[in-house]
Amino acid sequence: MKAYQEWLEAWDRARGWDRVSPSHTLVHVMEELGEVARLMLAWEGYKEAPGPEALHDALEEELSDVFVFLFKLAYQLDVDVEAALVRGQAKAEGRYDDVTAARAMLARYHARQAEAADRLLKGPGTG
Numbered sequence: 001m002k003a004y005q006e007w008l009e010a011w012d013r014a015r016g017w018d019r020v021s022p023s024h025t026l027v028h029v030m031e032e033l034g035e036v037a038r039l040m041l042a043w044e045g046y047k048e049a050p051g052p053e054a055l056h057d058a059l060e061e062e063l064s065d066v067f068v069f070l071f072k073l074a075y076q077l078d079v080d081v082e083a084a085l086v087r088g089q090a091k092a093e094g095r096y097d098d099v100t101a102a103r104a105m106l107a108r109y110h111a112r113q114a115e116a117a118d119r120l121l122k123g124p125g126t127g
């Protein structure tokens with residue numbers, strides 16, 4: 001990961017692309033996330049999908065674009081992504097170490113999703 005981040009920064013520097021505002025890089029992250037969001041709507045059947053393989057390829061490409069601009073934002077803000085993820089991993093392990101409790105949270109989520117889907121299927125005013 002560190003090697004990728006260093007490669008990206010060198011790639012951008014060679015082209016002068018490192019000299020853009022970090023806030024514009026963040027907007028670019030959001031633009032790419034929007035492309036992922038559009039594909040997710042197709043993935044979940046809200047929009048027409050081009051077919052499973054083409055959809056998967058497109059998702060792969062757009063998620064890659066998101067990562068590129070997140071890595072760029074990180075180097076612009078002098079954040080070492082690899083070190084940050086190691087810290088994040090420790091944080092997750094501290095917060096959600098109890099697997100039984102985590103599975104109970106998931107069960108509550110699934111129950112709420114089932115209720116929401118049921119309300120959508122039944123229509124308005126049905127509780």
Ligand SMILES: [Mg+2]
Binds near residue numbers: 032
């Ligand atoms: Mg894109």
